[in-house]
Amino acid sequence: MPDLQNLLDDIDRLDQQATKGPWESLGPNIESADYTKDDVVSTDVDCSTYCYGGIGRGIQGPKNAEFIALARTALPQLAEALRAALEWHQPFQWSFGYGPVTSCKGCADQGLRQEETTYPCPTVQAIHNALGGDDGD
Numbered sequence: 001m002p003d004l005q006n007l008l009d010d011i012d013r014l015d016q017q018a019t020k021g022p023w024e025s026l027g028p029n030i031e032s033a034d035y036t037k038d039d040v041v042s043t044d045v046d047c048s049t050y051c052y053g054g055i056g057r058g059i060q061g062p063k064n065a066e067f068i069a070l071a072r073t074a075l076p077q078l079a080e081a082l083r084a085a086l087e088w089h090q091p092f093q094w095s096f097g098y099g100p101v102t103s104c105k106g107c108a109d110q111g112l113r114q115e116e117t118t119y120p121c122p123t124v125q126a127i128h129n130a131l132g133g134d135d136g137d
């Protein structure tokens with residue numbers, strides 16, 4: 001399972017470093033959708049005076065280009081939504097007579113019964129399972 005915090009940090013870092021979004025696909029090319037129209041992916045061939053053009057082998061297929069363009073804005077948005085969900089579903093410890101118990105603060109704040117708030121709660125477990133983990137940490 002990927003380390004979720006590292007994955008979210010990588011998404012944030014790459015979001016800051018990449019050409020600002022949104023992006024749009026124009027056939028096999030991708031450019032920024034703002035006024036700059038900066039090239040993100042281009043299949044233009046620049047061979048100066050040594051040839052007469054050619055074929056760039058960039059992204060194969062306009063649907064792949066659309067997906068990459070959408071990912072530019074969707075991935076940071078999804079990372080932010082995931083961060084918000086995980087901030088809500090934080091673990092906390094409390095004592096229940098026989099010893100410390102780790103529960104989910106978000107689930108407990110919703111008034112769920114104690115046995116329904118054991119951390120990791122179903123929400124946190126579903127996120128980790130979707131990322132390929134099954135150990136709940």
Ligand SMILES: [Zn+2]
Binds near residue numbers: 089090105
């Ligand atoms: Zn929870």
